[in-house]
Amino acid sequence: MSAVISRKEAKSLRMRWYFTGLPCKYGHVRLRLTNNGACIECSQRLKRISAEKYRINNQQKVKQAFSNWYKKNRENILEIKATKRKLNPEIARSKDRNYYAQNSAKCKARQARYKKLNRAKFTAAESKRRAAKLNACPKWADTTKLNRVYTECPKGYTVDHIVPLQSKIVCGLHVHWNLQYLLPSDNFRKGNRMWEHHPAKISK
Numbered sequence: 001m002s003a004v005i006s007r008k009e010a011k012s013l014r015m016r017w018y019f020t021g022l023p024c025k026y027g028h029v030r031l032r033l034t035n036n037g038a039c040i041e042c043s044q045r046l047k048r049i050s051a052e053k054y055r056i057n058n059q060q061k062v063k064q065a066f067s068n069w070y071k072k073n074r075e076n077i078l079e080i081k082a083t084k085r086k087l088n089p090e091i092a093r094s095k096d097r098n099y100y101a102q103n104s105a106k107c108k109a110r111q112a113r114y115k116k117l118n119r120a121k122f123t124a125a126e127s128k129r130r131a132a133k134l135n136a137c138p139k140w141a142d143t144t145k146l147n148r149v150y151t152e153c154p155k156g157y158t159v160d161h162i163v164p165l166q167s168k169i170v171c172g173l174h175v176h177w178n179l180q181y182l183l184p185s186d187n188f189r190k191g192n193r194m195w196e197h198h199p200a201k202i203s204k
């Protein structure tokens with residue numbers, strides 16, 4: 001604990017704080033500010049309360065300030081986060097789980113928004129997963145060209161495998177030259193049954 005020094009003495013020594021050894025009216029035996037005699041604990045509490053009040057009364061302003069700060073420091077923040085994650089992957093995962101449990105509605109909405117904005121990416125990934133499951137994705141497939149087919153898919157069309165990945169007589173490959181754009185209605189009509197060089201006799 002600090003040595004006792006009166007406010008007067010502290011003033012003459014140009015010290016910011018003094019110490020009486022006596023409790024303030026709220027019972028804190030702490031340092032006191034020389035210029036107004038306030039106890040350090042009480043003034044910290046007041047500061048916290050007024051900051052909280054400010055946050056509540058100026059939510060928009062605070063949000064904006066935070067967003068500005070984040071934009072300015074985004075790279076650094078992300079780098080720090082990534083480093084922390086690398087150092088403690090378990091802690092990061094459990095934090096993720098907790099956050100998700102407490103904000104599941106928000107998370108789901110964000111995922112849906114992301115999915116909507118990156119539809120092509122998701123469709124490409126989905127097709128790739130399906131193809132991998134069927135062993136239809138050869139190692140030599142040109143992934144860039146494959147993905148481009150999905151990202152350049154015209155609005156209203158779906159990406160379709162010309163020779164289907166799964167059919168009764170043959171299984172097509174998940175490669176860019178086996179993809180075509182179809183209207184969903186045509187795709188539905190085509191099903192997994194017919195393609196251009198489909199052997200006519202076996203067709204169902």
Ligand SMILES: [Zn+2]
Binds near residue numbers: 041043
């Ligand atoms: Zn106090």
